[in-house]
Amino acid sequence: MTKILRLAGLAVVLVVSLLFAVFVGDQGPWYFAWVIGTVMIILISGAGAIMLDAQSSLSPDGEI
Amino acid sequence: MEFINPDVVDLSRFQFALTALYHFMFVPLTLGLTFMLAAMETVYVVTGRQIYKDMAQFWGKLFGINFAIGVATGITMEFEFGTNWSMYSHFFGDMFGTPLAIEGLMAFFMESTFVGLMFFGWDRLSRQAHLAITYLVALGSNLSALWILIANAGMNMPEGAHFDPETMRMQFESFVDLVFNPDAQAKFVHTSVAGYVSAAMFVMGISAFYLLRGQHRQFAARSFRMAALFGIISTVAVITLGDVLGRLDYEKQPTKIAAIEGLWHTSNPPFEPWIVAALPDDARQENHYEIGVPLVLTPLITHTFDQPITGMHELEDEAGPRIRSGIDAVAALRRYGVTHSSTDLAQFTAHEQDMGYGLLATRHAPGQDVTAIPADRIDDVVKATQPDILPNVFVTFWSFRLMVFLSLWFFALFAISAYLSLKRRLERSRLLLKLCMWSIPLPILATEFGWITAEAGRQPWTVFGWLPTFLSASSHGVSYMVFSLVGFVLLYSVFIAAELYLMFKFARLGPDHDSMEPHAPATPRASAFDMRPMAS
Numbered sequence: 347m348t349k350i351l352r353l354a355g356l357a358v359v360l361v362v363s364l365l366f367a368v369f370v371g372d373q374g375p376w377y378f379a380w381v382i383g384t385v386m387i388i389l390i391s392g393a394g395a396i397m398l399d400a401q402s403s404l405s406p407d408g409e410i
Numbered sequence: 411m412e413f414i415n416p417d418v419v420d421l422s423r424f425q426f427a428l429t430a431l432y433h434f435m436f437v438p439l440t441l442g443l444t445f446m447l448a449a450m451e452t453v454y455v456v457t458g459r460q461i462y463k464d465m466a467q468f469w470g471k472l473f474g475i476n477f478a479i480g481v482a483t484g485i486t487m488e489f490e491f492g493t494n495w496s497m498y499s500h501f502f503g504d505m506f507g508t509p510l511a512i513e514g515l516m517a518f519f520m521e522s523t524f525v526g527l528m529f530f531g532w533d534r535l536s537r538q539a540h541l542a543i544t545y546l547v548a549l550g551s552n553l554s555a556l557w558i559l560i561a562n563a564g565m566n567m568p569e570g571a572h573f574d575p576e577t578m579r580m581q582f583e584s585f586v587d588l589v590f591n592p593d594a595q596a597k598f599v600h601t602s603v604a605g606y607v608s609a610a611m612f613v614m615g616i617s618a619f620y621l622l623r624g625q626h627r628q629f630a631a632r633s634f635r636m637a638a639l640f641g642i643i644s645t646v647a648v649i650t651l652g653d654v655l656g657r658l659d660y661e662k663q664p665t666k667i668a669a670i671e672g673l674w675h676t677s678n679p680p681f682e683p684w685i686v687a688a689l690p691d692d693a694r695q696e697n698h699y700e701i702g703v704p705l706v707l708t709p710l711i712t713h714t715f716d717q718p719i720t721g722m723h724e725l726e727d728e729a730g731p732r733i734r735s736g737i738d739a740v741a742a743l744r745r746y747g748v749t750h751s752s753t754d755l756a757q758f759t760a761h762e763q764d765m766g767y768g769l770l771a772t773r774h775a776p777g778q779d780v781t782a783i784p785a786d787r788i789d790d791v792v793k794a795t796q797p798d799i800l801p802n803v804f805v806t807f808w809s810f811r812l813m814v815f816l817s818l819w820f821f822a823l824f825a826i827s828a829y830l831s832l833k834r835r836l837e838r839s840r841l842l843l844k845l846c847m848w849s850i851p852l853p854i855l856a857t858e859f860g861w862i863t864a865e866a867g868r869q870p871w872t873v874f875g876w877l878p879t880f881l882s883a884s885s886h887g888v889s890y891m892v893f894s895l896v897g898f899v900l901l902y903s904v905f906i907a908a909e910l911y912l913m914f915k916f917a918r919l920g921p922d923h924d925s926m927e928p929h930a931p932a933t934p935r936a937s938a939f940d941m942r943p944m945a946s
Contacts, residue, residue: 375595388448409835
């Protein structure tokens with residue numbers, strides 16, 4: 347039951363996100379770009395840190 | 411209409427500029443650091459590595475110092491509209507007050523409520539719940555900026571309002587037009603990502619300080635890497651949105667774009683040079699010692715190779731008929747205020763779009779009353795008013811250039827830093843690390859220059875094309891203005907000193923918990939979707 351509720355919740359989030367994307371993408375393209383861009387910036391900077399972890403595990407005493 | 415003492419207007423402008431510039435020293439860091447904290451905490455939640463929690467907590471502490479002092483400097487500004495700019499507040503209060511109220515009730519309350527949970531909830535919330543709180547703080551602080559910039563966009567490109575001759579003020583017409591004003595959109599994203607650049611430089615610079623001293627190396631390396639990547643993408647976004655704003659100004663605020671480019675005469679496409687440096691002379695209306703790059707200006711501003719950009723002399727000429735029409739509008743409005751006759755209203759409506767230009771002419775009318783201008787002197791008044799449509803060219807030109815030169819410097823610094831970090835060659839490049847450290851205040855300086863460009867370039871209007879600045883202020887005495895100005899300078903200088911002292915102190919101390927073993931998982935290591943409370 348919990349899983350079904352969680353799935354339903356995620357489905358609602360998905361629908362709201364799609365509606366948001368359609369409406370804001372049309373009416374306010376730069377607002378939409380800000381949302382997408384900020385998420386992208388966070389993900390790329392986070393990926394950079396995780397990549398550093400991987401690099402460090404290959405050569406733990408290496409240069410930074 | 412009561413005429414305001416020009417000294418009071420200048421002092422009111424100076425006071426507002428000063429308080430806004432002080433406040434804006436704190437704002438960019440808040441806008442950007444919250445999302446950097448969210449990025450660090452996201453990595454912590456996903457990987458479970460303690461070092462990312464240490465990072466989020468340490469940079470969160472510096473964010474807290476900045477946030478607490480920054481909030482205090484912002485509150486006074488909202489009151490200044492009422493105390494020092496009462497004419498403006500009467501004329502444009504509907505449009506301006508609405509987004510400010512939403513900012514206070516929605517964004518600021520949201521940010522302030524969740525910031526407490528963010529600081530004190532580490533041991534009381536599950537890691538997912540805490541991460542959600544951090545994102546809400548970031549969203550709240552940026553939504554706060556959104557509503558402020560929607561209000562500001564209304565001043566630069568008034569949309570969603572109309573002038574009501576009954577109430578003598580701008581009346582709210584469309585909330586959607588207000589929120590989706592193209593200037594608000596571009597300015598919000600430009601300002602928000604400028605905050606990301608400031609935060610990235612702040613984190614990168616302090617991390618460089620640790621690397622130079624060989625302290626907290628793993629902590630600093632990760633912070634540096636994240637900041638460099640965060641910064642390079644944000645800098646590209648800032649430059650892109652700057653271009654969008656330039657294009658908007660070309661269409662809607664031609665005096666601002668001509669002043670920004672020091673363009674006294676209409677451009678000659680496509681050969682017109684982009685002036686890299688010059689000494690604009692406002693009094694003689696010409697530039698001295700111009701250095702330009704040919705073929706750049708036209709595509710840069712118009713995104714074409716054949717559209718001209720109207721120069722300031724030609725804009726003055728174009729304003730002549732509008733000033734004449736505006737004088738008719740103001741005269742008809744005055745008559746309508748007494749007679750309420752449909753003839754006067756029809757006459758006003760016919761010239762309504764030029765009313766602001768008529769108000770601009772009051773400074774040169776006998777007794778500041780345009781209805782008292784003799785018919786044979788109208789040409790003289792129009793001619794005297796024409797140069798008033800231009801902003802201060804020297805200030806607008808140079809504040810824009812300093813902002814642009816600094817943003818190009820950030821692009822180079824972030825690009826090289828990101829490359830060397832990805833290649834793991836940072837510690838060999840001590841000069842770069844020193845440059846990163848010394849560049850910490852520069853993005854904040856660049857945002858200040860950006861703000862000066864936008865606001866000085868909007869002059870001589872508080873509401874572009876509708877209400878001149880010299881008619882917007884309150885009727886205070888000069889001594890009152892000087893007294894309050896000195897008070898603000900002293901108080902805000904204490905805030906800045908306190909901020910700098912605390913920032914230096916806590917940055918030198920470094921993180922409370924330095925995980926020397928970056929690969930050691932948090933205890934207990936948990937999956938990203940584990941809902942148990944976090945270990946302290």
